[in-house]
Amino acid sequence: xxxxxxxxxxxAMLCAMAFIATDIILKYQHLERKSHEISExxxxxxxxxxxxxxxxxxxxxFKVDDVTFDIYYGMYEEGDETPESSYKNEDEKxxxxxxxxxxxxxxxxxxxxxxxxxxxxxxxxxxISDVEVFSGEYAYxxxxxxxxxxxxxxxxxTITIVKELFSKSKGIIAIExxxxxxLENGGYKSSYNSVIKLNYEFISEDTIKIEYRHIR
Numbered sequence: 001x002x003x004x005x006x007x008x009x010x011x012a013m014l015c016a017m018a019f020i021a022t023d024i025i026l027k028y029q030h031l032e033r034k035s036h037e038i039s040e041x042x043x044x045x046x047x048x049x050x051x052x053x054x055x056x057x058x059x060x061x062f063k064v065d066d067v068t069f070d071i072y073y074g075m076y077e078e079g080d081e082t083p084e085s086s087y088k089n090e091d092e093k094x095x096x097x098x099x100x101x102x103x104x105x106x107x108x109x110x111x112x113x114x115x116x117x118x119x120x121x122x123x124x125x126x127x128i129s130d131v132e133v134f135s136g137e138y139a140y141x142x143x144x145x146x147x148x149x150x151x152x153x154x155x156x157x158t159i160t161i162v163k164e165l166f167s168k169s170k171g172i173i174a175i176e177x178x179x180x181x182x183l184e185n186g187g188y189k190s191s192y193n194s195v196i197k198l199n200y201e202f203i204s205e206d207t208i209k210i211e212y213r214h215i216r
Contacts, residue, residue, distance in 0.1 A: 036060045040212040041072065041196060045148035050086040051075050051177050051194035052140055052151050061209050064202070067161040072153035073177055073194070074140030075133050083134055087179045087191045094191075096133055096179050098125040102165050103172035103197050113188045116180055123162050161198075166208060170201035173210075 041047070041054025057069035075096065076083030088094045099122035117124045128138070142149040165173050176195045180188040199211040 038069070038210075038212050041151070042153075043145060043148040043150050044142065047151070047194065049192045049194060050077075050083070051179065051192055052153070053175070053177065053194045053196050054151065054153065055196065055212060060211065061203070061207060064166050064206050064208050065163045067163075067166075067200075067208065067210070068158060070156055071159050071175065072156045073138070074151075074153050074155060075138045075177075075179070076140075078136075078139035078141050078154075084130060088181050092181050094130040094179060094181055096128040096130070096177060098128075099123060099174075099176045099178070100125060100159075100161060100165065101174050101176070102167065103174040103195075111190045112183070113178075113180065113190065114186070116178075116188055122176075123165070125159075166200060166202075170199070173198045173200060 036059050038055060038057040038060055040056075041052070044052070047053070052074050054072040055069055056072070062068070076086065080086075084094060097116050099119065101122040104121070113119050116127075132138070136154070138155050140154060141152045143152065159175070161173055174195050174197045176193055178193040179191045181191050182188055197213045199213060200208045202208050
Protein backbone atom coordinates (compact mmCIF):
# COMPACT_ATOMS: atom_id res chain seq x y z
CA UNK A 1 0.00 0.00 0.00
CA UNK A 2 1.61 3.27 -1.09
CA UNK A 3 1.94 6.27 1.21
CA UNK A 4 -0.35 8.47 -0.90
CA UNK A 5 -3.19 5.98 -0.59
CA UNK A 6 -2.64 5.76 3.19
CA UNK A 7 -2.75 9.55 3.52
CA UNK A 8 -5.96 9.75 1.50
CA UNK A 9 -7.51 6.98 3.59
CA UNK A 10 -6.53 8.67 6.87
CA UNK A 11 -7.85 12.04 5.68
CA ALA A 12 -11.12 10.42 4.58
CA MET A 13 -11.47 8.68 7.96
CA LEU A 14 -10.77 11.91 9.82
CA CYS A 15 -13.32 13.77 7.71
CA ALA A 16 -15.88 11.04 8.34
CA MET A 17 -15.19 11.13 12.10
CA ALA A 18 -15.45 14.95 12.10
CA PHE A 19 -18.77 14.74 10.22
CA ILE A 20 -20.14 12.15 12.65
CA ALA A 21 -18.98 14.16 15.66
CA THR A 22 -20.56 17.34 14.26
CA ASP A 23 -23.80 15.50 13.57
CA ILE A 24 -23.87 14.11 17.12
CA ILE A 25 -23.24 17.57 18.61
CA LEU A 26 -25.97 19.18 16.48
CA LYS A 27 -28.44 16.44 17.38
CA TYR A 28 -27.59 16.81 21.06
CA GLN A 29 -28.03 20.58 20.88
CA HIS A 30 -31.37 20.10 19.11
CA LEU A 31 -32.56 17.61 21.74
CA GLU A 32 -31.33 19.93 24.49
CA ARG A 33 -33.35 22.80 23.05
CA LYS A 34 -36.39 20.55 22.59
CA SER A 35 -36.17 19.43 26.21
CA HIS A 36 -36.68 23.05 27.29
CA GLU A 37 -39.58 23.73 24.95
CA ILE A 38 -43.12 23.88 26.35
CA SER A 39 -46.11 22.61 24.39
CA GLU A 40 -48.94 21.75 26.75
CA UNK A 41 -52.71 21.83 26.86
CA UNK A 42 -53.27 20.21 23.47
CA UNK A 43 -55.30 17.26 24.66
CA UNK A 44 -58.23 16.81 27.01
CA UNK A 45 -56.48 14.65 29.60
CA UNK A 46 -56.75 17.38 32.27
CA UNK A 47 -59.41 19.58 30.68
CA UNK A 48 -62.94 18.56 31.54
CA UNK A 49 -64.97 21.78 31.04
CA UNK A 50 -65.96 23.47 27.77
CA UNK A 51 -63.11 26.03 27.96
CA UNK A 52 -59.78 24.60 26.75
CA UNK A 53 -56.38 26.29 27.11
CA UNK A 54 -52.82 25.54 26.05
CA UNK A 55 -49.45 27.25 25.70
CA UNK A 56 -46.27 26.99 23.66
CA UNK A 57 -42.80 28.38 24.21
CA UNK A 58 -39.40 27.71 22.66
CA UNK A 59 -37.86 27.87 26.13
CA UNK A 60 -38.71 27.42 29.79
CA UNK A 61 -36.19 30.03 30.93
CA PHE A 62 -36.94 33.75 30.72
CA LYS A 63 -35.76 37.16 31.81
CA VAL A 64 -38.19 38.22 34.51
CA ASP A 65 -39.30 41.31 32.58
CA ASP A 66 -39.96 39.34 29.38
CA VAL A 67 -41.85 36.15 30.23
CA THR A 68 -43.56 35.99 26.83
CA PHE A 69 -45.12 32.99 25.12
CA ASP A 70 -48.07 31.94 22.96
CA ILE A 71 -51.36 30.86 24.49
CA TYR A 72 -54.15 29.00 22.73
CA TYR A 73 -57.73 28.80 23.90
CA GLY A 74 -61.25 28.04 22.82
CA MET A 75 -64.68 28.08 24.42
CA TYR A 76 -66.63 25.45 22.49
CA GLU A 77 -66.25 22.55 20.11
CA GLU A 78 -66.68 23.44 16.47
CA GLY A 79 -69.97 22.10 15.15
CA ASP A 80 -71.86 22.50 18.43
CA GLU A 81 -75.16 24.12 17.38
CA THR A 82 -75.97 25.50 20.84
CA PRO A 83 -72.60 26.18 22.55
CA GLU A 84 -74.10 28.87 24.81
CA SER A 85 -76.17 26.24 26.62
CA SER A 86 -73.00 24.92 28.29
CA TYR A 87 -72.64 28.22 30.14
CA LYS A 88 -76.06 29.78 30.80
CA ASN A 89 -79.82 29.49 30.74
CA GLU A 90 -81.57 30.69 27.61
CA ASP A 91 -82.56 34.16 28.93
CA GLU A 92 -79.25 34.99 30.63
CA LYS A 93 -76.50 37.19 29.28
CA UNK A 94 -72.93 35.94 29.02
CA UNK A 95 -69.40 37.19 28.42
CA UNK A 96 -65.85 35.99 29.04
CA UNK A 97 -62.91 37.61 30.82
CA UNK A 98 -59.22 36.74 31.05
CA UNK A 99 -56.97 37.33 34.08
CA UNK A 100 -53.44 36.69 35.22
CA UNK A 101 -52.59 36.53 38.91
CA UNK A 102 -50.48 34.98 41.62
CA UNK A 103 -52.14 31.62 42.14
CA UNK A 104 -54.23 31.28 45.27
CA UNK A 105 -56.69 28.42 45.62
CA UNK A 106 -59.10 30.77 47.43
CA UNK A 107 -59.50 32.74 44.20
CA UNK A 108 -61.19 29.75 42.60
CA UNK A 109 -63.51 28.79 45.44
CA UNK A 110 -65.84 31.78 44.99
CA UNK A 111 -68.40 31.70 42.20
CA UNK A 112 -69.53 35.33 42.63
CA UNK A 113 -67.54 38.37 41.50
CA UNK A 114 -68.59 41.93 42.41
CA UNK A 115 -66.33 43.84 40.02
CA UNK A 116 -64.81 41.67 37.31
CA UNK A 117 -62.29 44.33 36.27
CA UNK A 118 -60.97 44.61 39.83
CA UNK A 119 -61.25 41.06 41.12
CA UNK A 120 -58.89 40.73 44.07
CA UNK A 121 -55.25 40.36 43.07
CA UNK A 122 -56.12 39.53 39.46
CA UNK A 123 -54.71 41.56 36.59
CA UNK A 124 -57.56 42.07 34.14
CA UNK A 125 -56.40 41.30 30.59
CA UNK A 126 -59.44 41.38 28.33
CA UNK A 127 -63.17 40.93 27.94
CA ILE A 128 -64.72 38.96 25.10
CA SER A 129 -68.42 39.14 24.25
CA ASP A 130 -70.47 36.03 23.60
CA VAL A 131 -71.18 37.31 20.07
CA GLU A 132 -67.45 37.36 19.33
CA VAL A 133 -66.78 34.03 21.03
CA PHE A 134 -69.49 32.11 19.23
CA SER A 135 -68.83 33.69 15.83
CA GLY A 136 -66.23 30.99 15.16
CA GLU A 137 -62.84 32.46 16.11
CA TYR A 138 -62.80 30.81 19.54
CA ALA A 139 -63.87 27.33 18.52
CA TYR A 140 -61.68 24.23 18.76
CA UNK A 141 -61.77 20.81 17.19
CA UNK A 142 -61.26 17.48 18.95
CA UNK A 143 -59.54 14.48 17.43
CA UNK A 144 -60.35 11.24 19.21
CA UNK A 145 -57.31 9.71 20.91
CA UNK A 146 -56.75 6.42 22.75
CA UNK A 147 -56.56 8.03 26.22
CA UNK A 148 -57.62 11.64 25.57
CA UNK A 149 -58.83 13.75 22.66
CA UNK A 150 -56.32 15.97 20.89
CA UNK A 151 -57.29 19.65 20.76
CA UNK A 152 -56.70 21.94 17.78
CA UNK A 153 -57.32 25.61 18.55
CA UNK A 154 -58.46 28.29 16.14
CA UNK A 155 -57.38 31.16 18.39
CA UNK A 156 -53.81 31.99 19.43
CA UNK A 157 -52.21 35.11 20.89
CA THR A 158 -49.00 36.18 22.58
CA ILE A 159 -49.01 37.11 26.25
CA THR A 160 -46.43 38.59 28.62
CA ILE A 161 -46.72 37.97 32.36
CA VAL A 162 -46.70 41.15 34.44
CA LYS A 163 -43.30 41.37 36.13
CA GLU A 164 -44.85 42.37 39.48
CA LEU A 165 -46.44 38.93 39.81
CA PHE A 166 -43.01 37.36 40.33
CA SER A 167 -42.86 38.59 43.90
CA LYS A 168 -41.19 35.59 45.55
CA SER A 169 -38.10 33.47 44.96
CA LYS A 170 -40.51 30.83 43.66
CA GLY A 171 -44.25 30.59 43.33
CA ILE A 172 -47.16 30.03 40.97
CA ILE A 173 -48.68 32.28 38.33
CA ALA A 174 -52.20 31.59 37.01
CA ILE A 175 -53.82 32.51 33.71
CA GLU A 176 -57.59 32.16 33.85
CA UNK A 177 -60.52 32.48 31.49
CA UNK A 178 -63.92 32.86 33.17
CA UNK A 179 -67.42 32.72 31.71
CA UNK A 180 -69.48 35.30 33.60
CA UNK A 181 -73.25 35.70 33.86
CA UNK A 182 -74.62 38.97 35.37
CA LEU A 183 -76.79 38.56 38.48
CA GLU A 184 -80.11 40.37 38.90
CA ASN A 185 -79.01 42.00 42.17
CA GLY A 186 -75.59 43.03 40.88
CA GLY A 187 -72.31 41.23 40.51
CA TYR A 188 -71.54 38.23 38.36
CA LYS A 189 -71.52 34.48 38.74
CA SER A 190 -68.89 32.23 37.20
CA SER A 191 -70.49 29.43 35.22
CA TYR A 192 -67.26 27.90 33.94
CA ASN A 193 -63.57 28.71 34.04
CA SER A 194 -60.27 27.26 32.94
CA VAL A 195 -56.97 27.89 34.70
CA ILE A 196 -53.42 27.05 33.78
CA LYS A 197 -50.73 27.61 36.33
CA LEU A 198 -47.03 28.18 35.82
CA ASN A 199 -44.66 27.14 38.57
CA TYR A 200 -41.75 29.57 38.53
CA GLU A 201 -38.40 29.82 40.31
CA PHE A 202 -35.64 32.40 40.09
CA ILE A 203 -32.41 30.77 38.93
CA SER A 204 -30.51 34.06 39.00
CA GLU A 205 -31.25 37.64 40.00
CA ASP A 206 -33.17 38.43 36.82
CA THR A 207 -33.86 35.00 35.27
CA ILE A 208 -36.65 32.56 36.04
CA LYS A 209 -37.55 29.06 34.98
CA ILE A 210 -41.19 28.06 34.55
CA GLU A 211 -43.05 24.76 34.44
CA TYR A 212 -46.57 24.35 33.05
CA ARG A 213 -49.40 22.81 35.02
CA HIS A 214 -53.05 22.63 33.92
CA ILE A 215 -55.43 22.51 36.83
CA ARG A 216 -58.90 22.90 35.37
